[in-house]
Amino acid sequence: MRAARFHNKGDIRVEDVDQPKVTDGKVLVEVEWCGICGSDLHEYLMGPALLPVTPHPRTGECVPMALGHELCGRIKNPSPGSRFKEGEAVMVDPRVLCGSCLSCKAGQTHCCSSLGYVGGTTTGGYGEFVAVEEERLYPLGSIPLEHAAVIEPLAVVQHAVKESGVKDWKDKTVLVLGGGPIGFALMLILKAHGATNVIVSEPAIIRREQGSEYAQAVINPVKEKVGDRCRELTDGRGVDVVFDCAGVPIALEAGFDAICSSGLYIMVAVWEKPLTLPCWTFLQKHVTVKGVLIFSTEDFEEVMEMVAKGKIPGYEKLITGRIGLDDIVKKGFEELVNNKDKHIKILVSPKNAVAA
Secondary structure, eight states, X not given: OEEEEEEETXXXXXXXXXXXXXXXXXXXEEEEEEEOOHHHHHHHHHOSSSSOSSOOTTTOOOSSEEOOOEEEEEEESOOTTOSSOTTOEEEEOOEEOOSOSHHHXXXXXXXXXXOEEBTTTBOOSSBSEEEEEGGGEEEOTTSOTXXXXXXXXXXXXXXXXXXXXXXXXXXXXXXXXXXXXXXXXXXXXXXXXXXXXXXXXXXXXXXXXXXXXTOSEEEOTTTSOHHHHHHHHTTTSOEEEEEEOSOSHHHHHHHHHHEEEEEEEEEOSOOXXXXXXXXXXXXXXXXXXXXXXXXXXXXXXHHHXXXXXXXXXXXXXXXXXXXXXXXXIIIIIHHHHHSGGGOSEEEEETTOOOOO
């Protein structure tokens, strides 16, 4: 099969490789669409960071490897006992779980002690086929295959929203730092949960324009002081909850300035370097800081149901570009490096079928 494999920093090659082996409990999926995630871009620019350079203890795979964990496709050659049919459209939950650690046994699969994932510890969606554990596959039903790849990032922010512990979002003022893929997905999920007072801070005009459809106020942090503007919008109080989807020091400083006393600061972004909190503000305001990562099985299934029932209108707007596998470097990764602010999410078709 053909796959775009990561070899080293700045080195992704489209190559002919062996098709993944289908072992017990796994099903072969022919990939239709796979989103380029910020973590994949990070590996391209600075990796290998999280990618295994020696055989992974659970999968046996290592670099060079096809990345891509936001993927959907169709079932290929299912075994006689499979619950899936040939050609059935499915969404892939990319997590590879041990199922036996204390976290997994407690239902906290997002905290699996030996967590792996398709496109990170085993061959991912930047190839024509992936072999996935059958229990990690979900029939798409009425969900359009051409939009389904964004279910994975929606599950990430569903997890973040639920982990906040907030029960009634109508009474909360929320600041979203960063209007990129995760920030925009977060706005969609917050709206689905009933939030009516959402502020987004984003320097890129295209992302601000798109975010303005779902946020009650949009701030350009290059021209305005985020904290001052948030206080203007909240009668001087500040925001109740901050979701940091930016992962840069200047945004963190703005978030701590904008947050109210006893506010909740949720770190969604994965930082490239260790972060430093503005200690006095953190202490004086009694801010609670919470980190979140990936999602639980429940989160993923909830988002699948929400999308199927039309409870996340506009989710397809996350997709701002489609490319074929042969163009993944020039029109995918390099495009995001050079023109990042012009995009939300670029989807890749291993079939080079860019029409949707």
